Amino acid sequence: MTQATLPSADHPATAPTLLLVDGSSYLYRAYHAMPDLRAVPGDPGSPATGALRGLINMAQALLREHPAQSAAFVFDAPGPTFRDALYPAYKAQRSPMPDDLRAQIEPIHTVLRLLGWPVLCVPGVEADDVLGTLAQQAAAAGMQVLISSGDKDLSQLVQPRITVIDTLSGKRRDVAGVQAEFGVPPQQMVDYQCLVGDAVDNVPGVEKVGPKTAVKWLLEYGSLDAIVARAAQMPGAVGEKLRQALDWLPTARQLLSIKTDCDLSAHLDPAAPLQQALRLQAPDQAALRDFYQRYGFKTLVRSLEAVPGRAGVAQSGADQLGGMGLDAPGAAVAAFGLAEAAQAGQGAAEGADTAPTAPPCQYETVLTWEALHAWLERLQAAPLVALDSETTGLDPLRAEIVGLSWSIEPGQAAYLPLAHDYPGAPPQLPREQALECLRPWLENAAAPKLGQHIKYERHVFANHGIALRGLDHDTLLQSYVLEAHLPHSLESLAERHLGLRGTSYAxxxxxxxxxxPFAQVDIERASSYACEDSDFTLQVHQRLWPRLQADAKLGAVYALEIDCSEVLYRIERHGVLIDAATLARQSHELGQRIVALEAQAHASAGQPFNLSSPKQLGEILYDRLGLPVLKKTATGARSTDEEVLEKLAEDYPLPAQILQHRSLSKLKNTYTDKLAALAHPRSGRVHTHYAQAVAVTGRLSSNEPNLQNIPIRTPEGRRVREAFVAAPGHLIASADYSQIELRIMAHLSDDPALLRAFHTGQDVHRATAAEVFGLVPEQVSSEQRRAAKAINFGLIYGMGSFGLAKALGIDNTAARNYIERYFERFAGVRRYMDATRAQAKACGYVETVLGRRLYLPEINSPNGPRRAAAERAAINAPMQGTAADLIKLSMVAVQHALDAQGRASRMIMQVHDELVFELPAAELDWLRSEVPRLMASVAQLKVPLLAEVGVGANWEQAH
Known part of the structure; x- marks a missing residue:
């Protein structure tokens, strides 16, 4: 028995249950969670079916989880409602419904009715109003009402006989649940919402009144009417804001109150009892079979044939969810939380359905000049070719081509083996001659090509002296833009979007x-594998590209990623010069200091021990020296992690010595010992690899070596940058955005005080301190500025009072007071944070200024710490993601300028918000003036962007 059906004094087990579903909420959840399924797999022109398929599963799983005799799906009807007439700006900020989703609404209504569900759409009101009316009528008739929705607004309907459940997060809003979540009982929810406003629906509340103040007032005065009656006596700035909102509050109440008296006579038989009018009907098996066949749902067709009764409603989770590739033990979670299921990489594609309809494979191995020339003619005539190389290794600057494959249409591909070397291998065309034959097409920018990770392909062909051009598309980047939270390997994409599984490399x-090595693989097997790669790449592109075309913002983000890929290829190819002698000297000095620290630690401990052994260190700290145990590990051992050592180091010398020893050892082992060895033997340069499709925020990651993690907070760490030098006659320049994330915060929050500080060129931390502490900027002390800086940056990363207290070395109460004063002075920031959290909870994602989507799988998690972490990420992600977008725009703009003007300056590194250049001294004046101008003009925010340039003989001097 589920929690929703447990009997109690208020909910007698004999009372009938009415199950009501917020269909509009389900609709969007299914659409955003599911991949771009089509009625005809691989045909972007056929009807989209992702939301339809997802909603069928969600509806059936809901009935399994919460059995009921009477139920209804309620959807918003098209057209305006009475709220739009009352307030034209109501929901004005919401994006229009995607065309693909709009096209699926009618078939969704159809299939629900075929499954036996009553479906209601009432013009002039919202689905919430219909739900409210039905719930009140059912409760008055003695029924128990269960409303399935993630919408917190429905909390105002809750009473002893009405409960709201959020099947995605597992949240249950009964009377006690509403009180625990919001701090007020359900009957005060409308008053609460009027005070705090509803950012999701664009309904303003009382400025400066957040949840804490709203709850305090309602507990003290009892109702919004009582608060309004005392408005004249309300003290301070918040009281003034309340008085300013008095004329608005009646309108807010009308907008936010759910109607419970809708006229439903045209939609339900007014003479029939509600329990009978909304009774679930037997499914129409024959019509369902036709429907499922029409939309390509072969698994569901099979379920009808295998299981009698309610069209599969009673079947097992494994049977029902098998077509989606979801695990049976998590059936309810998978069906309700389709976004989470997809984000976990479990695959929401109609795998079992699409595989039988995959095009027949026509794969060819090219072993003769005649066959190659025939294929070359087809390649030159093809509108788009998927191209893939098989190589000797993964290092893009050293890998050599073993063979090439290409695909010109689904199911048709060819493999050109060029360097397979094993006993009995058939004769192959000479590699360099074959590449020369293909060179005109490979280097033709007007011949459109497609790849999976095109930056790697550019490098591989460049290793053979070929400038690969015309790379218009990259399925890796398409997936990254559409679903950054999911895996992007070709194997994952094929399984997720095509329902196909090919041969793995292993x-x-x-x-x-x-x-x-690949060169030793039998050519016949290698050909099948390589052709699959190209074929699958082309088919995945045909699934993903229409989705990007249908969304202008995501399409623009994808175009930026493609342009950025070309710039990164050039950065990686050029590399950065390393001074091996400087690194050797630093390693020697670090080694001496590490030995000295080890001796000091032994002296502090009173005996020798292994500083790298947690067990020995724990015995010394806790048994021999008797230091307090602050934390234990999961296994119960006494912790010696960095956090514990930092706390102990405040009072004892040995932990401080251990921390410094660890820091210097890591610096030596990771950088000063290894960087020179990573330099290319011919160029003396290190060629880091920038990964675009790793960080969900859009930030680049650097590896082999990681140039973005060099510790720069210590003098020793900063000195490592001295080894990054310019070639003779050249300089190193660093162009860095100034306080970029704070500027983005000002733009997103539209806070007047923050906007003013940036527009007038103030020291933003000093300006913040002046606002928080009620001073003029000249009176702000260094300590107050430090506190304001910690708040400014801490809020970006979701820091609470505990984190701020730790950062500033103050108690929690003082930190909480700092934060409250900050929000009083920067109310726009609080509104932004509240609105962003609300959007994240409603949509499952947030967006950057450019429209990049940042998915938050745990935003509605029932696990408190995970949900809190997702809420912090929701605040930070739009800023960090927008900063990532801006630096990518800058890279592209600067590279275009360098190319257009024939400059000799080269971009050699990108590190967070910084671009690093190697340039001839003669171009210094140009770079100092032009690069900051370009970086400042890539986007028009509500505050000016500012980039600053430093110059020197090495990277450290350029700061």
Missing amino acids: ELCGKGAQQI
Whole structure:
């Protein structure tokens, strides 16, 4: 028995249950969680079916989880409602419904009715009003009402006989649940919402009144009417804001109150009892079979044939969800939380349905000049070609081509083996001659090509002296823009979007010590594998590209990623010069200091011990020296992690020595010992690899070596940058955005005080301190500025009072007072944070200024810490993501300028908000003036963007 059906004094087990579903909420959840399924797999022109497929599963799983005899799906009807006439700006900020989703609404209504569900759409009111009316009528008739929705607004309907459940997060809003979540009982929810406003629906509340103040007032005065009656006596700035809102509050109440008296006579038989009027009907099996066949749902067709009764409603989770690739033990979670299921990489594609309809494979191995020339003619005539290389290794600057594959249409591909070397291998065309034959097409920018990770392909062909051009599309980046939270390997994409699984590299070449090079793979098996790669890449593109075309904002983000890929290729190719002698000297000095620290630690401990052994360190700290145990590990051992050592170091010398020893050892082992060895033997330069499709925020990551993690908070760490030098006759320049995330916060929050500080060129931390402490800027002390800086940056990363107290070394009460004063002076920031959290909870994602979507799988998690972490991420992600977008725009703009003007300056690194250049001294004046101008003009925010340039003989001097 589920929690929703447990009997109690207020909910007798004999009372009938009415199950009401907020269909509009389900609609969007299914659409955003599911991949771009089509009635005809691989045909972007056929009807979209993702939301339809997802909603069928959600509806059936809901009935399994919460059995009921009477139920209804309620959807918003098209057209305006009475609220739009009352307030034209109501929901004005919401994006229009995507065309793909709009096209699925009618078939969704149809299939629900075929499944036996009553479906209601009432013009002139919202689904919430219909739900409210039905719930009140049912409760008055003695029924128990269960409303399935994630909308917190429905909390105002809750009473002993009406409960709201959010099947996505597992949240249950009964009377006690509403009180615990919001601090007020359900009957005060409308008053509460009027005070705080509803950012999701664009309904303003009382400025400066947040949840805490609203709850305090309602508990003290009892109602909004009583608060309004005392408005004249309300003290302070918040009282003034209340008085300013008095004329608005009646309108807010009308907008936010759910109607419970809608006229439903045209939609339900007024003479029939509600329990009978909304009774679930037997499914129409024959019509369902036709419907499922029409939309390509073969798994559901099979479920009808296998399971009698309610069209599969009673079947097992494994049977019902099998077509989606979801695990049976998590059936309810998977069906309700389709976004989470997809984000976990469990695959929401109609895998079992699409595989049988995959095009027949026509794969060819090219072993003769005649066959190659024939294919070359087809390649030159093709509108788009998926191209893939098989190589000797993964290092893009050293890998050589073993063979090439291409695909010109689904199911048709060819493999050109060029360097397979094993006993009995058939004769192959000479590699360099074959590449020369293909060179005109490979280097033709007007010949459109597609790849999976095109930056790698550019490098591989460049290793053979070929400038690969015409790379218009990258399925890796398409997936990254559309679904950054999911895996992006071709294997994952094929399974997720095509329902296809090909041969894996491990199956072909083996694993570990038994793995063989690709050149030793039998050509017949290699050909099948390589052709699959190109074929799958083309088919995935045909699924993903229409989705990007249908969304202008995501399409623009994708175009930026494609342009950025070209710039990153050039940065990686050029590399950055390393001074090996400087690194050797630093390693020697660090080694001496590490030995000295080890001796000091032994002296402090009173005996020698292994500083790298947690067990020995724990014995010294806690047994020999008797230091307090602050934390234990999961296994119960006494912790010696960095957090514990930092706390102990405030009072004892040994922990401080251990921390410094660890820091210097890491610096030596990771950078000063290894950087020179990573330099290319011919160029003396290190060539880091920038990964675009890793961080969900859009930030780049750097590896082999990681140039973005060099510790710069210590003098020793900063000195490492001295080894990044310019070639003779050249300089190093660093162009860095100034306080970029704070500027983005000002733009997003539209806070007047923050906007004013940036527009007038003030020291924003000093200006913040002046606002928080009620001073003029000249009176702000260094300590107050430090506190304001910690608040400014802490809020970006979702820091609470505990984190701020730790950062400033103050108690929690003082930190909480700082934050409250901050929000009183910067009310726009609080409104932004509240609105962003609300949007994240409603949509499952937030967006950057450019429209990049940042998904938050845990935003509605029933797990408190996970949900809190997701809420912090929701605040930070739009700022960090927008900063990532801006630096990418800058990279592209600067590279275009360098190319257009024929400059010799080269971009050699990108590190967070910084671009690093190697330039001839003669171009210094140009770079100092032009690069900051370009970086400042890539986007028009509500505050000016500012980039500053430093110059020197090495990277450290350029700061």
